[in-house]
Amino acid sequence: MLGVKHTLGYSGPVSTDPPRQKRATIIDVAREAGVSRGTVSRVINGERYVSSEAEAAIKAAISKVGYRPNVAARNLVMQRSQAVALVVHEPASLFAEDPNIGAIMLGANAALSAADYQMVLLIVDSERDTERVSRYLSGSYADGVIMVSARTHDPITRVIEKIGLPATFVGHPPDVTQMAFVGIDNRASARAITERLVATGRSRIGMIAAALDRDSGADRLAGFRDALGDRFDANLVEAVPLYEFASGVTAMQELLRREPQIDGVFAASDAVAAGAMNALRSAGRSIPQDVGIVGFDDSTWALRTKPQLSTVHQPAQGLGAAAAASVLSQLHGETPPAGGVLLDTPVVWRGSA
Amino acid sequence: MLGVKHTLGYSGPVSTDPPRQKRATIIDVAREAGVSRGTVSRVINGERYVSSEAEAAIKAAISKVGYRPNVAARNLVMQRSQAVALVVHEPASLFAEDPNIGAIMLGANAALSAADYQMVLLIVDSERDTERVSRYLSGSYADGVIMVSARTHDPITRVIEKIGLPATFVGHPPDVTQMAFVGIDNRASARAITERLVATGRSRIGMIAAALDRDSGADRLAGFRDALGDRFDANLVEAVPLYEFASGVTAMQELLRREPQIDGVFAASDAVAAGAMNALRSAGRSIPQDVGIVGFDDSTWALRTKPQLSTVHQPAQGLGAAAAASVLSQLHGETPPAGGVLLDTPVVWRGSA
């Protein structure tokens, strides 16, 4: 029966607790209050047409017997779960380092919470996870899903499409065109901050590109190119696989080797920029006098560097909130905007360039 | 017993069904395969006593009708969810900055995943969250719970106790003594690294203490004191409320003001140490020549500083894994060790001292 051995399991060596009895059900409440199940259900769900005497009796009975609704039963009959899954598909190391992901989660949680939905975070960190998360999603555990950093040809995306689960992507993989998404205009943002860097009078401007296999990475490079036009020099671009500090260090070293005269750098993320700044300082370059450097994200990294980083503000929390709102609207039967939702990304100018 | 019996039985799809296709159920599979519901259920759950012909027919039928088990129904009858909740109760800002929390999540997820359990992350970020998470936990959504950074007098802890949900705490608030927990020996670890610092010949050793209202913070200070014995000087201890970079900067400035001769510092966390290093460098002190500094956590901070930080390795991922193992063992009816589980915390000696 329900959880009996669990209770015995952790009541400790000197157990003073009685064995946990069966959980009170709606029937216990009904009997205690002298009414029928139906009436109890009405009170629980706040419906009209309940006499105040009945309501009072039922409320008293509920606290007397310690009744807690069983959501599995409710979900079964209601065909919903009042929960939205947030699937994070990232390599383990990045998860801990990427500040965006935390902010997205927080933003989504706040928005879902306000609508009385439970956010359920699912981490995909292995093949096994992929399969289990797919099962979870197809098991009616969640009414909708927010996908963060989905990959191209993601099996989970396939499952979502197949079962028709309301979904919103944060950023969108190229092979997902039919589904709702929220994001930022990486290309325009990259162009804007590069132009700003150009305007400071730098003449040899390079870029540390990252994650070119994702649209965010590719678009940031494209925006950089847009801004430079004819002055774009492929030799001044160094690409690294991930948005991480360590890559920034090595990439900057490489760039310095290839072009010692470099006087401006656009790093594809703040973490990368922080690494690059380390390398620049080790090479004896002062910032921003010798080299101006700008980043992307406006994460906590940007405030830790010295001088602080000029960067593109990425509204991570807003993205989470917008994604949640999008899923919620789909749950209410609305159709999300076809082109997705793009949030503003103001340039934040600090001391590094 | 209410004595009301009613005939249950499959009434079939009603002829008035709109074109909307309903999800395939076990009954559709049974009909397709020409067997009974019971047999289908046996195949799904991999039980013995099923003929291979029946099994083949059922498997074919499952994929033909696109059957996916409905977990709400299964949970209802099985009285379990095959999911474990991980409750994180942190101020929003810390969540994004604290690398431990991510590692704990990853470790727990890996362990639960291996046991085929789903980890469900619940963030508590407001009053409303507290209430909803409590409801979630009491709603049979999760078979057990891992509590991270619970506070003293946490309402969620109350709920867990009340409903007797198998639980394990990562670290333990003082008012939780009956429940399982995993953690590290902060006091012994702090003592060990301070002794190591003393052994390098430093004579004026100070500490930047943090979070003294939590056991981790208080224990680290106690360990520092243990190591110094008679040489402990309260004037060389500066306390800050949180484990954060910015606090490290200001605390170090204060310490330098009070004792310019200071030549050794134990910071209560790597983030604090990183801040302190910034302040030391601004004050013209070289590390480790003028001042030796050590931290605590062995987080990503420790590798970002220059020189890299000597610190106490906190096995965050291991803590997550151990917590998961503890919950899982309770789920199997075992009693967790009374004193909790303490993980090793080796001192990692790098260049900062």
Place this chain on the structure above:
DNA sequence: ATGAAAGCGCTAACAA
């Protein structure tokens, strides 16, 4: 080895 049927706890449609 398989089928029949009794519920798990709840909501909602229908009667009264």
Place this chain on the structure above:
DNA sequence: TTGTTAGCGCTTTCAT
């Protein structure tokens, strides 16, 4: 306004 009852989809005896 309230009671009665038919399921939601599934597992699990109990027969056979």
